[in-house]
Amino acid sequence: MTKFSDLNLDPKVLKAIVDAGYESPTPIQEGAIPPALEGRDVLGIAQTGTGKTASFTLPMITLLAKGRARARMPRSLVLCPTRELAAQVAENFDTYTKYHKLTKALLIGGVSFKEQDKLIDKGVDVLIATPGRLLDHVERGKLLLTGVQVMVVDEADRMLDMGFIPDIERIFGLTPFTRQTLFFSATMAPEIERITNTFLSNPARVEVARQATSSENIEQVVMMFKGSRKDREASEKRKALRMLIDNEAEKCTNAIIFCNRKMDVDTVAKSLKKHGYDAAPIHGDLDQSQRTKTLDAFRDGSLRFLIASDVAARGLDVPAVSHVFNYDVPSHAEDYVHRIGRTGRAGRDGKAMMICVPRDEKNFDAIEKLIQKTITRIDNPMQTSDTLDEAPAAEQGEKPKRTRTRTPRKSAAPKVETAQVEAAPIEAAQAEPPKPHDAKSDAPKAVPHTREPKAQTNTHTNAQPKPQAQKEARGRSGNNNNRSRGGGGGDNKVVGMGDHMPGFIAMSFDERRTG
DNA sequence: AAAAAAC
Numbered sequence: 001m002t003k004f005s006d007l008n009l010d011p012k013v014l015k016a017i018v019d020a021g022y023e024s025p026t027p028i029q030e031g032a033i034p035p036a037l038e039g040r041d042v043l044g045i046a047q048t049g050t051g052k053t054a055s056f057t058l059p060m061i062t063l064l065a066k067g068r069a070r071a072r073m074p075r076s077l078v079l080c081p082t083r084e085l086a087a088q089v090a091e092n093f094d095t096y097t098k099y100h101k102l103t104k105a106l107l108i109g110g111v112s113f114k115e116q117d118k119l120i121d122k123g124v125d126v127l128i129a130t131p132g133r134l135l136d137h138v139e140r141g142k143l144l145l146t147g148v149q150v151m152v153v154d155e156a157d158r159m160l161d162m163g164f165i166p167d168i169e170r171i172f173g174l175t176p177f178t179r180q181t182l183f184f185s186a187t188m189a190p191e192i193e194r195i196t197n198t199f200l201s202n203p204a205r206v207e208v209a210r211q212a213t214s215s216e217n218i219e220q221v222v223m224m225f226k227g228s229r230k231d232r233e234a235s236e237k238r239k240a241l242r243m244l245i246d247n248e249a250e251k252c253t254n255a256i257i258f259c260n261r262k263m264d265v266d267t268v269a270k271s272l273k274k275h276g277y278d279a280a281p282i283h284g285d286l287d288q289s290q291r292t293k294t295l296d297a298f299r300d301g302s303l304r305f306l307i308a309s310d311v312a313a314r315g316l317d318v319p320a321v322s323h324v325f326n327y328d329v330p331s332h333a334e335d336y337v338h339r340i341g342r343t344g345r346a347g348r349d350g351k352a353m354m355i356c357v358p359r360d361e362k363n364f365d366a367i368e369k370l371i372q373k374t375i376t377r378i379d380n381p382m383q384t385s386d387t388l389d390e391a392p393a394a395e396q397g398e399k400p401k402r403t404r405t406r407t408p409r410k411s412a413a414p415k416v417e418t419a420q421v422e423a424a425p426i427e428a429a430q431a432e433p434p435k436p437h438d439a440k441s442d443a444p445k446a447v448p449h450t451r452e453p454k455a456q457t458n459t460h461t462n463a464q465p466k467p468q469a470q471k472e473a474r475g476r477s478g479n480n481n482n483r484s485r486g487g488g489g490g491d492n493k494v495v496g497m498g499d500h501m502p503g504f505i506a507m508s509f510d511e512r513r514t515g
Numbered sequence: 516a517a518a519a520a521a522c
Contacts, residue, residue, distance in 0.1 A: 081519075081520080082519065082520080083519095083520085108520095109520065109521055109522085110520095110521095130519095130520065130521090131520075131521090132520045132521040132522090133520085133521060134521095135521075136521050136522075139521095158519090161518085161519085162518080162519050162520065163519085163520085164519090164520075167520090260516080260517065260518085261516085261517065261518085262517085262518075283518080283519095284518065284519055284520075309517085309518060309519085310517080310518055310519080311518070311519065313518095331516065331517075332517095
């Protein structure tokens with residue numbers, strides 16, 4: 001078994017890795033680090049949770065350990081789609097640069113320019129940024145990207161979804177063509193393929209099975225739900241959510257609850273709070289300090305329920321999330337995979353529970369088709385008997401006077417009347433034997449049929465010619481053989497990196513930004 | 516149809 005010490009990393013990086021408690025690299029790390037250290041471009045096809053972040057931070061730190069930053073000319077750049085992901089990457093750098101004097105700046109929106117400007121002026125080794133704020137700095141003439149030796153694009157497919165690709169292309173154009181590029185995407189959409197063909201040069205292609213797709217360690221269930229009356233549907237759906245939560249009782253240590261709309265995030269969070277649940281919302285309309293505070297609280301365990309829009313669907317690495325609830329069926333099947341991937345991380349078990357209303361059934365079908373798996377149906381207890389106690393007059397205010405529903409966390413067994421109705425189907429669902437399926441069915445459309453041809457033939461498709469004196473194919477090409485150890489092993493052991501509790505939880509946003 | 520990201 002490969003150890004980090006076999007990977008030619010800087011001794012001080014190795015020491016930091018040991019301090020963090022890691023010994024062996026994950027497949028993506030094992031595949032990406034060697035070519036990255038050789039100065040090659042890397043095309044990594046992997047989701048977070050696979051140890052992807054360290055697969056670029058570790059070689060970057062090793063490479064940057066030689067040399068010094070110059071004012072306004074950062075030596076490396078990491079681009080992330082959301083502010084939270086950028087902060088997470090920054091934290092990862094902190095962990096592994098503890099024995100180095102490398103400096104970094106986190107350039108994200110929603111906070112003042114002042115501190116960011118100060119850091120840039122002093123000169124930083126690593127810039128971690130969201131595209132909008134980065135370009136803003138460039139346009140203000142405060143930042144030059146001509147000194148960037150290593151550029152990382154993280155979560156490229158999400159950048160695509162969010163319409164960032166033109167920005168990314170522009171940023172590529174601001175960096176020297178001699179730079180080394182490390183490019184990560186969970187999938188290879190045609191547009192992503194085009195970008196990599198244009199901006200990467202003979203990349204080492206490293207691919208790991210998507211961990212979260214429908215892996216054995218995430219139990220997935222769905223409750224088909226229909227309101228008794230149209231005007232009651234919303235409040236009944238919130239009640240259904242509470243029943244799902246209550247039924248899990250103490251098995252649900254914490255959870256992310258996803259809604260499709262920001263408005264529903266707010267409504268559900270408010271409703272849960274009113275019913276005595278420890279819940280807080282997170283979405284893009286909340287101000288950044290609030291977002292940071294909420295996420296930090298969820299990470300350190302002081303918040304049990306995070307109600308989230310898709311801002312939290314991808315990449316967020318909170319190691320021990322026991323449950324993901326899809327309050328709404330995501331309208332893009334891909335998003336389902338990302339959402340449930342917030343649980344069952346680092347080899348742990350996780351449970352994903354979804355509520356599906358009739359109008360979402362089409363989207364639901366698309367999800368089952370994507371993951372090539374039947375999601376276990378559980379019954380809606382309210383439909384079978386129990387709707388009567390939800391008096392129509394009381395429902396819209398969700399008055400807290402009904403104490404029975406307000407103290408769910410204390411009682412392991414939920415309400416008496418509903419207990420029998422609910423327990424049966426849900427227990428049955430849990431007893432369902434895990435279907436045997438191989439690695440391939442875990443990654444039904446992760447990588448279509450385009451595995452190697454493009455990476456090899458890309459030299460003639462370069463729209464933007466790029467001399468590659470120092471970047472010839474050395475060593476093995478087509479480095480895509482890293483599935484062997486994927487899949488998590490099933491013994492529920494915690495593996496890989498990214499499983500530590502980030503220290504920046506303890507810091508204020510200001511400290512983090514300047515630190 | 517919605518979310519995210521620059522001011």
